[in-house]
Amino acid sequence: MIEPNPKADLLRYLQDGRDALLWKLDGLSEYDVRRPLTPTGTNLLGLVKHIASVELGYLGDTFGRPFFKDDVPSWWYTEESEPNSDMWATADQSREEIIELYHQAWEHSDSTIATLPLDAIGHVPWWPEERREVTLHHIVVRVITDTQRHTGHADIVRELIDGSVGCLKGNENMHEGDRAWWENYRRRLERVAREVGDS
Template sequence: MTFRNPVRRVGAPGVAGEREALTAWLAWHRATLLTKLDGLADEPLRRAVLPTGLSLLGIVRHLAQVEQGWFALGFAGIDEPVVFGESDDEDESFRVGPEETTDEIVGTYLRMCERSREIVAAAESLDIAVPDERRGKVDLRWILIHMIEETARHNGHADVIRELVDGTVGD
């Protein structure tokens, strides 16, 4: 089966309030990630073309956990198991198991993104801060900026992987 991106990319507005601008840029980068998968069958989505073993589907899997970690678990304080399970291995979130399907991984990513959007929309202010192990505290604004950076960085990885998989380039 060939993957078809279910999300339409919409550019961020040139003039907007802070929350609208941050959420629009994050939405654009989320949708951009899924465009990197568009038109590929399961094997190329799983194919590791870099020495680290990184794959396109592995990036999506990782970012599903990152979305849940920052927004649901970290900011909203929802007590639930980590999607795809917990591990002491920092790179585990990038590894796609043979039993995991593209639909499952992408579906989980889309659900985590939707819930993140809901959490951000429900937050009274971007100034709300939560405890953070490394920084002491982070506010919702920091989390949004970090998620834009995290997703954009992995989109760069996805660009390179996609070009190595089938020669497709683009933003």
């Protein structure tokens, strides 16, 4: 019989999301990882930067384990930051810097998860007072959900850039159709949508 290991299960799903998110940057130019592809500016490098901040906030500050390092870039996580500054990279913020910060966030988060029991109590400083008290288990599930949500955004953004799709490297989880198959499939969906929409 397999012994349950809730922390290992949670970490596996968190790491799957992390790996998939970074995979979406592979092989793209600096322009393509930065360019906004939705009316609200969603872009790949910004999604990575945002999720790094999510991990460091929820799995750091919430449990009295703030992230402090001498080599943290000056643009990181200040109250003076402009709105949405965690959702895009400025010209002087390199892809390498942001990816390295995300890797440091993983280490910091994984250390919090390893160190504390899942029923450890934390306080989310930016939530309303009546909801601030949380358990580590609650927050890990929230971070997994947020990571997977934004990885889905990244999947769509990457498809808009160059047609690349998939769940995980080596496990794309997509039907093996060629370009013609997908064009026919899309036309069929469009036809059904118009038929129903016009009825």
